[in-house]
Amino acid sequence: MTLPHLLTLLAILLHAIGILAAMHAVMNTRTPQGAFAWGLGLSLLPYFTLLPYLYLGRSHFQGYVTLHRVHRQRLSQAAQRGERNGIPPSCTRYSALVQMMHGTFHPGQQLTLLVDGDAAFEAIFQAIAHAQSCILVQFFIFHDDGLGRRMQQALLERAADGVRVFVLFDGIGSHALPRQYVETLRNGGVAIHSFTTRRRPNRFQLNFRNHRKIVVVDGWIGFLGGLNVGDEYLGLKPPLAPWRDTHLQLAGPAVADLQRSFAVDWHWVTGELPPMLPPRIADGSAHTLIAVSGPADPQETCSLFFTVAINAACKRLWLSTPYFVPDQAVLSALRLAVMRGVDVRVLLPSRPDHHTVFLASTLHAHDAIDAGIRMYRYQPGFMHQKVILIDDDTACVSSMNLDNRSFRLNFEIGALNVDRAFAEDVERMFLEDFGKSVEITRDEYRKAAYLRKLAMHVARLFDPIL
Template identity: 85%
Template sequence: MTLPHILPLLAFLLHLAGILAAMHAVMNTRTAQGAFAWALGLSLLPYVTLVPYLYLGRSHFHGYVTLHRAHHRRLSQTTRRGERVGVPESCVRYSEMAQMVRGTFHPGQQLKLLVGGEAAFEAMFQAIARAEQCILMQFFIFHDDMLGQRMQHALLERASAGVRVFVLFDGIGSHALPGHYVETLRKGGVVIYPFATRRRPNRFQLNFRNHRKIVVVDGSLGFLGGLNVGDEYLGLKPPLAPWRDTHLQLAGPAVVELQRSFAVDWHWVTGELPPMLPSSPAQGSAHTLIAATGPADPQETCSLFFTAAINAAHKRLWLTTPYFVPDQAVMSALRLAVMRGVDVRVLLPSRPDHFTVFLASTLHARDAIAAGIRIYRYQPGFMHQKVILIDDDTACVSSMNLDNRSFRLNFEIGALNVDRAFAADVERMLTEDFGKAVEITREEYRRSPYVRRLAMHVARLFDPIL
């Protein structure tokens, strides 16, 4: 068969594949907007959209969902016996959050705000060095660089001392991690695996990433937040340096929830359970709710978490996020907060690490400003922290970004803390951050060249996968 005969056949087969993929998109994409966008593109332009759909279009998975929910129920039944039931009076306005994530506001938490990569990793390394029984560790990204090698050595040292060490990393987030890094850890006694929602590798699946960052030492001390294991998180990689991020250290009964979250993911990957050690006694003043969210949840838990947090604000709502791509529910909640007189401020980066997301964020920022939301851009370097301050008594530190990927496609985790002393610490931190930021107006959009404004609107078309 000659080339002139082959090309029409290939074009026909490609369009047929596009139509079949469009039917799959209509049946499986979570939102109507996303289904319409994929179906239109796949039907009319399969040459452009078919390959991206193979990587980004899948929005459902089954084996992990079934096991995740069953295992979560089993863990809850076996480890929550005897725990206090109900919501403390100071936390009543967040009761729907606790019900949604099937969690508990644990009293007596001791909290420490870790501002910046150096402070956060020093605290983690000190805790790891003191480990006597078990270390649970989960990060989205591991790099084989200076920080990654220091972490490798710290884990190997504890494993050689007889401490049981369990590590999860995301297979896509850590795609650049060389095999010898993992093998060195395994040979040294560290049990380490990549996370994926399918046990059999699927190179056509980039969704459903495990974006959680968890460290638990001896069941008593926990860490979570926005940092990953890489030199850029210490601000050592221009042009994004200095890197602004925040982590949380917590001790008390809520640490058991971090163990549960890790255990569910670990059991999916390995078929086994890691040790579940008792947490330290309640000696602090904070009530803490651990919210582990993800696409295996019956509802879109992360988006609802943000919506509920915004709706709970009476006087103040300060948000920091590297990516500002809110869905309709979150944007409506922000608008309503402004209408009821809440001081709503959002701190964004002034430098992009993902250009398409940055363009979409800029357009959403314009719409937010028009609604009365105050938008700031952090000037010294890249701003990656995920922090919420509500009124004078509540603060959340998490791995959750304000975008569709966190809302619906990634596994995330956060700690909502009700405590005036901790909220005051967060207020001081954010006041300093806002002092290093510039408030922007709608002029940022108006002054942009036409081509850049057009690029913003095109980038927003990709909101469902950003």
């Protein structure tokens, strides 16, 4: 058979496989936009789309979905039997979130805003050093660098003193983590595992990553937010340095929900449950709802979380996100907030860590400005924090980005806090950040070169997988 005949046969075969893959995408992709994009691309251009579909498009993890929903049902029943005695008046505008999350607003929370990596990890290491019974640690990224080795040593020391230590990391987020790092922890008595939605490893599955960042010490002190374990999060790696990020420390009964989130993931990976220590009463003033979201939820929980939060704003909605790729529901909610007279501001980075996402974000920012939303770019370094400030009494710190990965593809967690004192702390932080930012104008897009504008529009075509 001649070379032209072989190439023709190969092309026919690729198109046939592409059509089969397109049928699979149409049947299994979560959104109509994604189904249309994958179906069209796989049918017409299988040479370019088959390989990305293997990594990004396959979505079967039914075992995890089934287990997850069983756990959520049990947690909902436990909440109904236990402490949920109605929603406090100050939290009623978030009642839809309580129902959707099968959760509750826990009273009496003590909150500490940790405004950068140095403050966050100093607090985390201090809590770990005082652990007496159990430590739960979950991060999307672990690096074997200065901070990573400091975390490793801290956990080994507590394990050597008889504290039970459990660690989860994401297999894709921590793909560069050497096996020796993990084995050193395991040999030192630390229970450590990589998270995956399929119990049998699948190197082609890049979607459905566990993006949560959770630390719980003795069932009493909890941490969550945007930081991972790596030197860049301390601002030690140019060109993105200094790194701007935010974490939250909380003490009180809401920490039990952090334990439950960790326990669901740990049980899926290992078939076992970590210790579930009873919650303690705190003497703080905050009401806190722990919002746990992911692609196993029956609804698009993360996108709905943002939509409800935005719709709750009456006077002010300030939010920061490294990636501004909103879906139609979230963008419509932002526009409606502007029409209600709400002061809507969005803080973005001025430097890209992912160029395609940055290009798409720039075009979305231009559209947002046309809708009356004030957009800012943080100047000193890369801005990675995920924080929302609503009116004068509500603030959220989370791992949730404003993009489709967080909305529909990643496992995320956040804390929605109703408390005027904490909201004032977040307001001061935002004002300082805005003082180090420049407001984006229409000229950012209008004066861009034609090829850069074209790149923005091409990048936006990939919104469903950004």
